[in-house]
Amino acid sequence: MKKKITVSSVGLTIGMILIAACALFPVYFLLVASLQPTQYMFSRGLSLVLGDTATLANYLTLFDYRDGLYFTWYSNSILITVLQTVFSLFFSSMVGYALGVYRFRGRGLVFTLMLLVMMIPVEIIMLPLYKLSIAMKTINTIAGVILPFILSPICIFFFQQFVSGIGDSFMEAGRIDGCTEFGIYFRIMVPLMKPAFGAMTILIAMQSWNGFLWPLIVLRTNTNLTLPIGLASLISADAQKMEVLLPGAVLSILPIVIVFLFNQSKFIDGLTSGGVKA
Amino acid sequence: MTDKRKSEKKSIKSLLLYNKNFAPYMFVAPFILSFLIFFLYPFIEIVWMSFMKMEGFKNAKFVGFDNYSRLFNYHFGNALLTNTIFTVCTVVISMTIPTLLAVAVNSKLLKFRNGFRASIFIPSLVSALIAGIAFRLMFSDMDSGLFNQILHLFGGESIAWNMGYWSGTLMMVTLTVWKSIGINMVYCLSALQTISKDVYESADIDGASGFHKFWKITLPLLKPTLIYIFTLTIIAGYRMFTESYVYWVDTTPGDIGLTIVRYLYQMSFQRNDMGFGAAIGIVLLGIIMIINLIQLRGFGMFSKEKS
Numbered sequence: 191m192k193k194k195i196t197v198s199s200v201g202l203t204i205g206m207i208l209i210a211a212c213a214l215f216p217v218y219f220l221l222v223a224s225l226q227p228t229q230y231m232f233s234r235g236l237s238l239v240l241g242d243t244a245t246l247a248n249y250l251t252l253f254d255y256r257d258g259l260y261f262t263w264y265s266n267s268i269l270i271t272v273l274q275t276v277f278s279l280f281f282s283s284m285v286g287y288a289l290g291v292y293r294f295r296g297r298g299l300v301f302t303l304m305l306l307v308m309m310i311p312v313e314i315i316m317l318p319l320y321k322l323s324i325a326m327k328t329i330n331t332i333a334g335v336i337l338p339f340i341l342s343p344i345c346i347f348f349f350q351q352f353v354s355g356i357g358d359s360f361m362e363a364g365r366i367d368g369c370t371e372f373g374i375y376f377r378i379m380v381p382l383m384k385p386a387f388g389a390m391t392i393l394i395a396m397q398s399w400n401g402f403l404w405p406l407i408v409l410r411t412n413t414n415l416t417l418p419i420g421l422a423s424l425i426s427a428d429a430q431k432m433e434v435l436l437p438g439a440v441l442s443i444l445p446i447v448i449v450f451l452f453n454q455s456k457f458i459d460g461l462t463s464g465g466v467k468a
Numbered sequence: 469m470t471d472k473r474k475s476e477k478k479s480i481k482s483l484l485l486y487n488k489n490f491a492p493y494m495f496v497a498p499f500i501l502s503f504l505i506f507f508l509y510p511f512i513e514i515v516w517m518s519f520m521k522m523e524g525f526k527n528a529k530f531v532g533f534d535n536y537s538r539l540f541n542y543h544f545g546n547a548l549l550t551n552t553i554f555t556v557c558t559v560v561i562s563m564t565i566p567t568l569l570a571v572a573v574n575s576k577l578l579k580f581r582n583g584f585r586a587s588i589f590i591p592s593l594v595s596a597l598i599a600g601i602a603f604r605l606m607f608s609d610m611d612s613g614l615f616n617q618i619l620h621l622f623g624g625e626s627i628a629w630n631m632g633y634w635s636g637t638l639m640m641v642t643l644t645v646w647k648s649i650g651i652n653m654v655y656c657l658s659a660l661q662t663i664s665k666d667v668y669e670s671a672d673i674d675g676a677s678g679f680h681k682f683w684k685i686t687l688p689l690l691k692p693t694l695i696y697i698f699t700l701t702i703i704a705g706y707r708m709f710t711e712s713y714v715y716w717v718d719t720t721p722g723d724i725g726l727t728i729v730r731y732l733y734q735m736s737f738q739r740n741d742m743g744f745g746a747a748i749g750i751v752l753l754g755i756i757m758i759i760n761l762i763q764l765r766g767f768g769m770f771s772k773e774k775s
Contacts, residue, residue: 198577199577199578199579202572202575202577202581203578203579205572205579206572206573206584209588210583210584210588213590213591213593213646213649213650214590216602216603216646217590217591217594219602219605219606220598220601223605231517231605231612244621281498281502284495284498285495285496285499287495292488292491292492292495294492294493295729296493297492297678298731300496300499300500304499306507307503309756310507310511310756311703311707312514313707313729313749313752314753314756315511315514315749316508316515316732316749317510317736317742317746317749318509318510318513318514318515319506319510321508321513321525322505322506325672326694337506338506339506340502341498341544348501365488371485371486371491372484372485372491372494373490375495389561389668396593399595400594400595400596400597402595402596402597402710402713403709403729403733406713407737416598418595418598419596421597421601422597422713422714425601425604425717426717430545439598439601439602443594443595443598446593447590450586450590454582454585454586454589457589458585458589458654461592461654462651462654462655462658
């Protein structure tokens, strides 16, 4: 009996090693490809192990590409991600909090509207949003990317669920101490909502960092692009562009993977809490 | 006089800051504002636009249902078909494999469980566009491409993957499945971890086999999670855009990789036919609402959160 268990245990482990290898392979492939002279890739095919042809030349090409255009994209992406996360958490948490702790007239209506926004994909109202952005002169700006999505219904829903579990006693205590309603929120509730903020930071930041269709429509000039849009503009079979594209792709996912490896459980909680499109 | 004004000022201040009947409206005001400007108004406008013939956003002319009747064309039919095939494939694969993997990484027989969970989850962190850059290379039409090399191993010949309908669809399905397995596995895993061990122990006493336990205990208890993944995957399937864009950046030759949102994008932003684009959007809305209704009617709202 005991022997049988070890056999199936070894079998399972080997099977899982193969599956994990498949899962990690494309990332590894990208990394290896970025470390080889691109002309080899076309002539000899890509070797899957780093041989003596390994070189950082592509990375140096990337850094020099159009006076460091890549770093401009990178900083645009960081700026958009940070601003979107901060604003989205600030506003969404307040709305979710209000829906969770107060009983007020119209609460049901607000809740229904939130579910409606949650259900209807952005792609549908993309054209009028684009027209609106032109009218508001936010085309080709960071504000244009962020503003229409400054409130995240998933985030509101999550905060609402989270605060429903926190008792009224905290709020009553705050009122007796003479706190304003906003004081209660900022001084008492926000610290209690810390785990929810952690999970939502990861969810919103990931969505923002990986965002594609809307930034593709709004952003116009080369120096205003985010990483995914900038890299998309380099996609072609051309070897010279490939020299920039491959290291650029690697460096764009590296920070996420590193942060993930140090905060695995938080990441998993955050990304699964909202039913994000994987 | 000044006293009166002072007290008035104070009462306004207390109304704004201390009144617990008024405070919730202050908190939800940003949502209402953003809902009206960035949701309701665009929503009304898209319906209006779908009945107009426009050049860009100018020269709107009422054309009735003309844009809708134009939808009965070869390209849109292809887009609908591609989306449907793509969705069916991703639903089947992205539900079965993650369920099995979740059981595997939850099993005590497996060593290094956390390592496996992390490795399988990593693809879900990568954006479809960046992952697509790697998949493009692997699906290269040259003899040196990875999947062509694999074909050679089995005595096949090289394929121009992105030039065939089925191979093109396969490319998109592979990319999506690769990205979604990790997160779906984690959904299943968190549901599995809530199942008490006693259930399995009593099944052991009854002499149930491993397969029997999976079929009779695990799957029924996973049902709410699986329904949740099911809906998410279908909606994501019909919204798909990036997976198509990354493989066929400029055009979709012979409609390979043409999806609903891709068609909407082409017609509105590349051809400037905004009225027609709006009609495509309305059809997409119809599809999404049918899926949502089935989810609400059949399974109750947000079954995952409730469970």
